[in-house]
Amino acid sequence: MLTVDPFVRRWLKVSIVAGTLLIFGWIVAVDGLGAFSFAMGGSVLIMATLMVTLGAILSLQIGSSASPVSGTIFVTTLVLCLVALALGRHTVDDVALLTPLLVGACVAVCAANDSSQDYKTLQLCGVRVQDGFLAQLLGTLAGCLVVPVVVYVAHEAYTLGSPELIAPQGQMFATLVEGLLLESRLPWAPIQVGLLVGLGAVAMEVLGAKRGLMLPSMALAVGIYLPAFIGLGILVGAGARRLAEGPSKAGQGATHESILTSAGMITGAAAFELLLGLGILFGFRQEALELFHPSGLTADLLAWLGISALALILFINSRRAQTQH
Numbered sequence: 001m002l003t004v005d006p007f008v009r010r011w012l013k014v015s016i017v018a019g020t021l022l023i024f025g026w027i028v029a030v031d032g033l034g035a036f037s038f039a040m041g042g043s044v045l046i047m048a049t050l051m052v053t054l055g056a057i058l059s060l061q062i063g064s065s066a067s068p069v070s071g072t073i074f075v076t077t078l079v080l081c082l083v084a085l086a087l088g089r090h091t092v093d094d095v096a097l098l099t100p101l102l103v104g105a106c107v108a109v110c111a112a113n114d115s116s117q118d119y120k121t122l123q124l125c126g127v128r129v130q131d132g133f134l135a136q137l138l139g140t141l142a143g144c145l146v147v148p149v150v151v152y153v154a155h156e157a158y159t160l161g162s163p164e165l166i167a168p169q170g171q172m173f174a175t176l177v178e179g180l181l182l183e184s185r186l187p188w189a190p191i192q193v194g195l196l197v198g199l200g201a202v203a204m205e206v207l208g209a210k211r212g213l214m215l216p217s218m219a220l221a222v223g224i225y226l227p228a229f230i231g232l233g234i235l236v237g238a239g240a241r242r243l244a245e246g247p248s249k250a251g252q253g254a255t256h257e258s259i260l261t262s263a264g265m266i267t268g269a270a271a272f273e274l275l276l277g278l279g280i281l282f283g284f285r286q287e288a289l290e291l292f293h294p295s296g297l298t299a300d301l302l303a304w305l306g307i308s309a310l311a312l313i314l315f316i317n318s319r320r321a322q323t324q325h
Contacts, residue, residue: 003130023101026100030097031097036089048105048108051075054072056113057116061218061219068225071221084098084181085180091182094181095182114136156280158280236311237310237311240312240314244315
């Protein structure tokens with residue numbers, strides 16, 4: 001299932017070479033032929049290769065939705081900024097040069113996250129991985145057309161960086177680039193603490209593996225990295241599913257109907273937000289959807305009722321699947 005025909009493999013290699021030449025060609029066209037062009041091109045290729053591999057592994061461990069793409073791109077941004085500083089490049093014009101390279105690296109990591117899950121799905125379904133290449137290519141081309149429209153609608157309707165669409169990762173990258181590249185200063189203490197915590201987590205994973213325990217360091221890192229409200233939602237959903245399925249579904253024979261239900265909730269919420277954004281662009285007011293304005297204890301009770309209702313849906317769905325199978 002994992003074999004690739006020689007003809008297809010040859011075209012994959014040609015695509016890799018073409019992409020590499022495209023990156024170097026763009027840098028040379030913008031900045032000229034010199035040490036900076038080769039250093040920056042080589043750095044972004046090395047970091048993209050490492051982060052793509054890491055992203056693919058993370059998506060198989062914790063899923064592409066929870067995979068910290070911004071975390072991997074943060075490390076890439078840090079390395080590229082350090083390379084630029086080492087070569088004496090620390091102006092706003094250099095930031096404009098780095099931005100397309102970081103966008104390309106981000107797209108590569110996102111594609112790796114999705115592709116690794118797709119390939120594993122094809123393998124589990126008894127389909128050759130190679131047979132999914134064309135569909136992925138078409139999906140990538142469609143994304144090139146759809147994603148800019150979605151970003152435009154999101155910004156025009158909710159404003160990126162506003163309380164309605166916080167976009168904290170963007171602020172994080174801005175802080176890194178401004179502090180390190182433009183002002184040559186950065187709060188290294190938190191970064192060093194993070195490195196120490198990461199080393200401790202890896203050590204715990206290794207020691208736990210010797211005792212037959214699964215203590216994935218990446219899961220810990222994602223739990224620390226993601227906002228608390230996201231982690232709490234994951235905990236509630238996982239708890240509802242675990243209560244319904246019990247330990248008997250942990251091994252063979254799991255049907256995972258609750259995962260399909262959760263995927264439908266995520267897709268439905270995203271589709272509703274997009275449709276609402278389109279409505280706002282054409283003059284629709286969000287306030288028209290508000291039937292009343294709860295506050296204080298009433299708002300808290302309604303929030304808990306909503307969370308409990310979602311957990312109950314997952315519980316009933318998982319329990320029904322267990323009964324049927």
